[in-house]
Amino acid sequence: MLTILGNPHSRRSAFCDGVSRRNFLTIGGFALGGLGLSSVLRAEPNNRSHKAIINIYLPGGPSHMDMWDLKPDAPREVRGEFNPIQTNVPGIEICELFPKIAQMMDKFVLVRGLSDSDGAHDAYQCMTGRKKGDRQPPGGWPSAGAWVSHQLGAVSPSIPPHIGLMYPVGPWGQPGTGGFVGVSHAPFNVLGRTARSSNEGMVLQGVTLEHLRDRVQLRGALDSLKRGFDTHGTMESVDVSVQKAMGILTSSKLADALDLSKEDPQVVARYGQSNEEFQRDGAPQMVENFCVARRLVEAGARFVSMNYSRWDWHGGDGMNFIKSREEFPKLDQALATLITDLHERGMERDVSVVMWGEFGRTPRINSMNSRDHWPQANCAVMAGGGMRTGQVVGRTNRNGEHPEDRPVKFQEVFATLYKNAGIDVENIRVFDQAGVPQYLVEQDCKPMRELV
Numbered sequence: 001m002l003t004i005l006g007n008p009h010s011r012r013s014a015f016c017d018g019v020s021r022r023n024f025l026t027i028g029g030f031a032l033g034g035l036g037l038s039s040v041l042r043a044e045p046n047n048r049s050h051k052a053i054i055n056i057y058l059p060g061g062p063s064h065m066d067m068w069d070l071k072p073d074a075p076r077e078v079r080g081e082f083n084p085i086q087t088n089v090p091g092i093e094i095c096e097l098f099p100k101i102a103q104m105m106d107k108f109v110l111v112r113g114l115s116d117s118d119g120a121h122d123a124y125q126c127m128t129g130r131k132k133g134d135r136q137p138p139g140g141w142p143s144a145g146a147w148v149s150h151q152l153g154a155v156s157p158s159i160p161p162h163i164g165l166m167y168p169v170g171p172w173g174q175p176g177t178g179g180f181v182g183v184s185h186a187p188f189n190v191l192g193r194t195a196r197s198s199n200e201g202m203v204l205q206g207v208t209l210e211h212l213r214d215r216v217q218l219r220g221a222l223d224s225l226k227r228g229f230d231t232h233g234t235m236e237s238v239d240v241s242v243q244k245a246m247g248i249l250t251s252s253k254l255a256d257a258l259d260l261s262k263e264d265p266q267v268v269a270r271y272g273q274s275n276e277e278f279q280r281d282g283a284p285q286m287v288e289n290f291c292v293a294r295r296l297v298e299a300g301a302r303f304v305s306m307n308y309s310r311w312d313w314h315g316g317d318g319m320n321f322i323k324s325r326e327e328f329p330k331l332d333q334a335l336a337t338l339i340t341d342l343h344e345r346g347m348e349r350d351v352s353v354v355m356w357g358e359f360g361r362t363p364r365i366n367s368m369n370s371r372d373h374w375p376q377a378n379c380a381v382m383a384g385g386g387m388r389t390g391q392v393v394g395r396t397n398r399n400g401e402h403p404e405d406r407p408v409k410f411q412e413v414f415a416t417l418y419k420n421a422g423i424d425v426e427n428i429r430v431f432d433q434a435g436v437p438q439y440l441v442e443q444d445c446k447p448m449r450e451l452v
Contacts (some may be wrong), residue, residue: 026069033372049350050155051421053148053299053385055305056290056335059172059282060222060312063361063371064379065400066324067095069112076364078399080371081321089390097105097328100336106390107339107348109451111380115392115407117359119375121312124170126356127305129441131412137432142185143176144414145303147440149185150430151423152302158251159300164189166307167283175305180432183290189307190258195276195284257299260288267291267341282310285327287334294341296321296349302421308334313355313370320361320370339383352385352420354413363400376402382414385420387451419447 065071070084070093087105094102094110101108117132118124122439125131127143142150145162154161164175164187178186260268268291276286286308293304308331313323335355342348360378361371377396383389395405418425418440426446429437 003296004443012407020255027033028452036390037073049347050300050302051152052301052351053144053303053417053421054293054297054338054351054353055126055144055303056293056353057123057166057172057305057307058309058311058331058355058357059123059307060121060310060357061359061361061373062311062357063324063349064112064321064374064377065361065363066320067098067109067328068379068381069377069396070095071271074363074399077365082324092390092392095328097324098332100332102281103290104336104339107343107383109382109389110392111382111394111408111413112141112392113357113397113406113408114360114378114380114410114413115376115394115403116409117375117378119373120171121358121373123166123174123307123358124171124176124243125177125358125410127174129409129411137180137434137436137438139180139433140177142179142181143187144417145187145305146176146178146181146185147418148303148421148423150181151418151428152421152439155300155302156253158253159257159296160188160254160300161185162187163296163301163304164306165191165289165296166305167191167195167278168193169278169283169307169310170281172282172307172310181430190254193278195274195278195286202273253299257295257301258292260291260295263291263295270328270333270337270340272337279310282312283307285309285330287330288390290334290338291341294338294347294351297347298345314361314366314368314372315370316368318369320365335381339408342384348384349386350384352387352417353383354380354417355382356380356413380408380415382416387416387420391450392447408448409445411441412448415441415445416447416451419452 065078066080066082070082070270071079073079073086083096085096085099085102086093087102091103092105092110116131118133120132122132127145128141129144130141145164152161163187166173166175166187166189168191175187175189178184190389256262268288271291272287274288278284290307291304293306294303309327311327313319339353341346342351342353356378359373359375359450362374366372377400392409393406396402397404415425423440425440429439432438
């Protein structure tokens with residue numbers, strides 16, 4: 001992701017202070033938080049409304065059968081413990097534990113035909129749209145945020161276009177990389193092993209924003225790098241880039257966006273009550289991060305990814321339904337409030353939202369009254385972006401086992417999000433590290449015709 005002072009344990013090709021020449025050149029190349037030099041040079045001069053995407057990842061595999069695709073007419077061992085309720089869109093029903101979303105279903109899209117889940121317990125497909133085991137070009141596939149950063153650049157020199165609100169919880173905490181488009185478009189991840197998004201969480205290879213605010217210390221660090229560098233005119237050529245890059249870290253704009261004390265308390269309260277405890281190998285129930293994501297977009301972020309809570313519940317007697325009763329109302333309130341906020345601020349046409357997990361859950365309830373992994377069927381929830389909302393795309397069969405009408409691929413969802421952001425996914429090609437032109441998505445994956 002982010003490189004500022006390199007690996008402190010590596011001495012190979014290093015200067016006297018342990019900073020490698022390669023990593024210093026990364027600094028000089030402006031690899032700070034996804035803000036490349038070309039991005040800064042074309043950064044928009046003010047914070048007028050801009051296209052953006054919020055990617056909400058529910059790690060662990062949320063149950064499509066119990067949330068968005070209930071089967072009340074299926075046998076008891078399939079339909080589960082929850083009842084469907086009518087939404088404000090005639091003919092669309094969702095789980096009874098999502099009453100707030102039901103009341104504003106006209107602002108959402110349910111993709112019930114997500115058909116190509118990889119089946120692996122990691123964030124990779126929800127971050128890239130691709131299966132982890134598929135053949136990759138040299139340098140690897142860029143994450144969706146990296147593509148957006150590469151194509152659209154920065155809105156503000158002080159805000160990285162690609163930001164992660166991803167807790168580092170194993171394979172569920174990886175927001176992807178810059179891939180072959182370069183480290184300058186990799187995500188700037190602002191979270192660590194503390195629950196709140198704060199200055200303390202913004203650790204850049206051991207250097208916090210608090211340290212970076214000490215201008216004397218910062219100047220000393222840069223001077224030390226200069227003294228160790230081969231100064232045959234090279235330092236002068238990278239100075240401007242370094243100075244611009246440090247604008248991200250020394251401006252208060254990013255820190256302000258992360259600081260919820262600067263938000264109207266009544267607005268924050270609408271999102272619900274966060275729980276700061278990490279759940280085993282999963283993220284905490286930090287509903288306030290839905291608000292932080294919106295604030296980051298308002299500040300100038302192009303793409304924000306976040307992981308929320310832990311959704312792998314198939315062990316234990318009835319754990320799937322016990323945890324659902326705890327989690328669903330929290331998620332209902334947080335997501336409904338996020339979409340309401342976007343509409344109240346006039347951002348609903350510019351900001352696209354997608355929420356999903358890596359796979360669905362078994363239609364047939366197991367011997368522990370829970371549901372196991374099921375990649376054959378999955379769901380996504382979408383909103384905003386000027387899409388034609390208030391509809392369902394795709395349909396699974398009677399028992400929710402597989403799509404039988406309009407199967408949808410992950411890359412089709414991303415193609416739609418890219419188009420919403422103003423990116424011509426059908427014609428733009430970018431050369432990988434081997435000089436091979438690559439499209440952002442596979443050419444059979446077009447933006448979803450039902451939505452755009």
